[in-house]
Amino acid sequence: MSEAKQDKVVRVASGQGFWGDWLEAPRRQVEGGPVDYLMLDYLAEVTMSIVQKQKERDPRMGYARDFIGAMESVFPAVAERGVKVIANAGGVNPMACADAVLAAADKAGVRGKIRIGVVTGDDILDRLDTLLADGHELKNMDTGEPLAGIRDRVLSANAYIGSTPIVEALQRGANVVVTGRSTDTSLTMAPLRHEFGWAADDWNALAAGIVAGHILECGAQCSGGNCLHDWRNIPDLANVGYPIAEARADGSFVITKHPGTGGRVSIPSVTEQLVYEMGDPHAYITPDVVADFTSIQLAADGENRVRVHGITGAPPTPFLKVSIAYRAGFKAVGSLVYSWPDAMEKAQLADRVLRERLDRLGLRFDQVLSEFVGATSTHGPLAGDGRDAPEVQYRIGVRGGDRAAVERFTREIAPLVLNGPPSVTGFAGGRPKVEEIVAYWPALLDKRAVSTAVTIVE
């Protein structure tokens, strides 16, 4: 490797950890100091079904609309300073998303300077029956059940795709890459693979890119946000700095944040993010590579700098993960607050009264769950019995296939204010809303059944 290549540093900044994350973050990342790429992760499992419903109502919708505002806030950096943006904001309609970005670029007077690479091919909804007919079973990875049981309730179906089409878009000169269900980690790994020319079988380098992606994919959750370690002393969270990976060709990188921002990048803050949503640490499976999290070495590298190195990887599996969203009945959750004295006993009495009424109404649910917030709702009996709690929120939820039964349940909570146990308040929000449940069906699909494409629009 030439010395120049070894010295080259590529800076990938994380500007969004989910759809709904801090609107200020993307602009702060491109204005707070030098960055080469801005990575925006918008998609969670629940998001795909939401955007699918939006697309059904309006064929020009179906993507993360926050992304358009984010782009408007970073257009100067992209158009004038060469910062590139990579986002899985495309949802189930990446082309419409790109069109909306171009329209916004037009308005901002930068249209001629925006070249968008649109990645498609992850959406397999229209191909589901063909895939099934061809022998792809798409069995539920957790339960082993065949897809046939829920086929008529499917809302969306997407394969998690990897870094290759994003790399292609960058090679073709895109300065904005919009994808659908690309894996969160590939949004960070792809620009590194592109910049350093990592081979498709350079497992250690690719795994390093994935680990960098895992650290960045939840935004500030690695730079002081939601950090339990020494949380009282983490400075200036109001001004929290989102993370930046400064990567090198050898697969090592430094996690840091812009000077003058709040939060903290430390070995503990990075470690907390590394273990987040972890399965088997020896095999963090992605479409491009299987990363070994037991190989990761962390070292302090100055204030708010953590060096990450030593990462190893192995060849990927022949499968892609598929996420299928399907309608799974209805739910509603309501609550009341009971105060001292004997708050917990009153809340428990309310629960017995309400359940008896539901029984007498003959309402049937798949599940009824009662919780006592302020006492045992999150830690259960580990938290004691709640007898000393000065106030308790009684929270009850039901779930089932019969919408009418769930509706009827929502009418049973408010009456307790006048006809149940005393010292009750906290009902101002009114009757709970009935929500349709969209559940997830994780499955595996032979990689050869999915082909991605890149379209350049400008």
Added chain:
Amino acid sequence: MKVRLLDIAHARSGDKGDTANVGLIALRPEWYTVLDRYVTRDAVAKHFEGQITGSVIRFELPNLQALNFLLHGALDGGGTLSLKTDAQGKVYSTALLRLVVDVPDAEAATLGLPAAS
């Protein structure tokens, strides 16, 4: 000596379907051996008895001075199906930190472990 995990470790948890994961990280590198020796799969399964419906799996990450626990059947169905306040298992982390383990006095003294109050 009784040692509470909150005093020697920090943690973060998350979800995958109906499984919660808890990453348990030693507050000092030398305390990892305490986690490794005494926070066994069985100890964690017993700690969460009645709260989870499935098994517990443990993985070791000595490079990060951390253990990773998978708690199956921890989220009342998980994801959007779950009616729980903590449907995504975000605070199973602190629930694990309530665990108190027995460490031989000599070992606890050598490592400077704080005693559970």
